[in-house]
Amino acid sequence: MVYTATLISGARPLLASLSFTLPQALLLMAAAGVGVWCWTVWRRRQLAGATDLVHQKEVSRQLRHRNRVLERILAVSTRLNTTRNMGELRLRIVEAARDIGGFRHCVMYLWSAETKAFEARAFAGYDELAKNRLAEDLVGMARYREICSARYRYSNCFLVTPELEWNDPEDNDEHRARVWQEGQILAAPLINSSGEELGFLSLEGPGDGQVPDVVDIRQLEFLVSQAATAMESAEVYERLARNNADLQVASEKLNSLNDMKNNFVANVSHELRTPLTSISAYSELLQQNPGSMSDAVRDEFLNVIHTESQKLTGVINDILELSSMENGRPQGNQSEVDLVQLAQRLADSWKSRAQERNIELELVADLDSIQVYADGILLQQLLGHLLGNAFKFTETGGRVTLTVQETGTAVKLVVEDTGIGIPEDQLVDVFDRFYQVDGSATRKHNGQGVGLAICQDIVKHHDGRIWAENVKPHGARFTVLLPCRTQVLQPVDPTVVSGSPFQPGEFMQRIMHWIGGSVAVQTATLMVPDADQEHLVIRAAIGLPETVVQSARVRRGHGIVGRVWESGETLLVDDITADDCIGRDQNEPRYTTRSLLSVPLLRDGVCHGVLSVNNRLDGKPLDDDDRLLLESMAPMLTEMLLRYRGWQEDSRHFAEIRETLRAITTVGHYRQENIIETCQEICLAAGRSILLPEEDLERLAFALQFYDVGLGFVPHRLLNKPGPLDPEERHIVSGHVRKCLEVLEPLHPDSKVRQLILHHHENVDGSGYPVGLAGEAIPLGSRLLRLTDTLAALLCPRPWRAAYTFDEALNEIREGVGSQFCPRMTQVFLEEAGLRRGRIEEQQRQGMDHRLFKRPVLDPLQM
């Protein structure tokens, strides 16, 4: 352009120098005409050239800008690959996307397999309150599909506009070019190299108020694809690191196990060889000197041989005991055992040994008799090992004390000595199978180190707890806690409720077995309304002949069961034979007792069935305890019954219900239900006072009921461990959260409920599990659950510690503000708790008096 303009302007002096003739004038005029034309063209061209120039400058500015942006993207992508920390990487990505896209806000949503939704995990440009809102706002798969639908497609991103104004397809591009609208978001999917949708970035509020043009979008997309790759590699790295750590733990464990095993073999060899040496040496001498030996010497030798043989037998028995530990112990040998009597017997048998070694043996029992339901032989073995151990490590002139005590929630056995004690760092290891305090070549004391392992196994078999500690000035103390439970609370026998493929109809039968086992009765019957709603028929039963099961029909309002159905109230009758509604021969030998307990299965005022039990296994009449137990089971059964109707054909659910059942039974051990209910009430009240929407409150209520069912899968020793957990134990314990979600699967909790439960062990400082969310990223409800769980745990007694008083518990929680607990939630929560102080204190008093913890779920308010 410029070149052409110069050429024309160069022609002007040439025209001016010519002389005039007519033709010349004509020519000139013509030339002038040409000149004017040329000038006009030139002028026009020049004007156009200026516009072009402006345009060109603009283009070049834009190019330079884009170049800068591209350079930045390059720099950012390079930087993205330098971090292996997932949290940091996410933050870098959202910040880079926000800056490069020219937006004010960016949030990253990532798919969570647990909540089955996209969760907001990283934020740029939001204040705390907004982060909070976003963290609560889950994007389900349906919503995601809607976001990523074709109508919103904009390059490879999606421009989501709340109200659809461009129904006219012709208007599309035009419209999109216009200003950014309120509520619009730009979603950029994060897709990894294998095409997997990890989540998406959601961008809001462009700085210039305009919808970014396609070139800007392309740049953003480039960054996002880099980001997805970086996240993928960071994840692989994280997984590798985790696997590596797991392997490390496993390998260390294997190594130490191997060391222990070697040590064990050496020790066992020593234990076997020592008595064997005496036996063989003494017998050899007896053989070699038949004549020259006096009777006294020969008797002495024979005596040594005899005692040493017994010692040898003992060692061999211990080794056999080990193998029975490996294979699990039989359940059936439990009965009522008087621990005081047992302890007395043992103390008597150790008396002579105590005198021999000048050790004082003392038995302390604050009651004349303490009954537990346990395997007496195992308990005797347990005390024998503990006493033997105490004697072994106590020097002459020392003292061994055996204490038997009832604590209200448990029976406590303590064996204390004045011996050498246990190195502090080995207090836990002593229970390891192949362990012995000074195990190597130099040993002060005999024993192959399996005694305490056997003790622990026996205690575990009884769902109890054992631990060791040192006492001042010197000595060791072993404490055993056995839950003081009656035979009512039998753990579910896995052989009864597991295994074989699901048979429709069999499920309820198995439930009946479970109930029969729990209440310890021979006969249990579940009757449900017939199709006509006028009769009850037997849906499942144990302990009844098949003919009765098939034929029994009870009319509403008739007989015991019919009356329970009609009135919705429990009946406990003394004489079953007075009921003539189920055809039976009254002299049939299967009736060991005549009392019958019949409980309605109610839901929303409707009775869906009646559960009856009779024939208590111990031959005693059914009592109020049985009634409470059965009533406490009733809501769960009703739930099962109602759900069962829908599930009959779906065998998959069976296993899940079974797991739920098992989880619930195991969790029940040390809960004081009324206190827990009060804590749940506090939680909901706190939720209300922070104005959670009604549906979120409902979710919270659901989560409160079930959030800890996964605990049933955590070994007791870890749940009850007083000290901090090691990484491996922590891994196991944190697994319960995910386990809980698996267990609850049949109840179809929605994503938000899953989220509530999943994050209820997160700490505000990010040190919690399972994800390690921090601060506002933790859902409000989860933060409340965390507080509720803690408060309930503190207020209930544990076998090894008393319950915290109300004030102690609150102080404990205040200690954790800022690290474990969210300050804002804690304030609201503690305010609500304060309003219920009186009730909690009353409940704690009741709990102490009535020993409510024997049974899984008992509520004194319903008594």
Added chain:
Amino acid sequence: MFKILVADDEHNIRHILDFSLHAEGFAAISVQSGEDAFTTALNEMPDLILMDVMMPGQGGVETCRKLKQDERTAHIPVVLLTARAGREDREEGLASGADRYITKPFSPQKVIETIQDILGVATDGA
């Protein structure tokens, strides 16, 4: 008469060794620990030491090493007795300077023969 020092924490083993040694005409002194073995060796200067490896406190191997390092006792032959029969155990025992290594259970007769062999006395007794 040769003087033999017996160190073992098991009463029965000490007894049987005492018995056998006396029967073969040896004088025997017995102690229960490694520490006692060392001090007694210094005081009594026995002709040979029979010592258990696994003893309370200072074990046989450690005591043997000390005895062999001390110039006053280095010349005294040491026979280790042990219920640990692993190869490493034997090597460790011999590395400490012990002259012989006998595993339990042992024959008293064999122990006597070993002692006689080391001391170079006739098998018919001294």
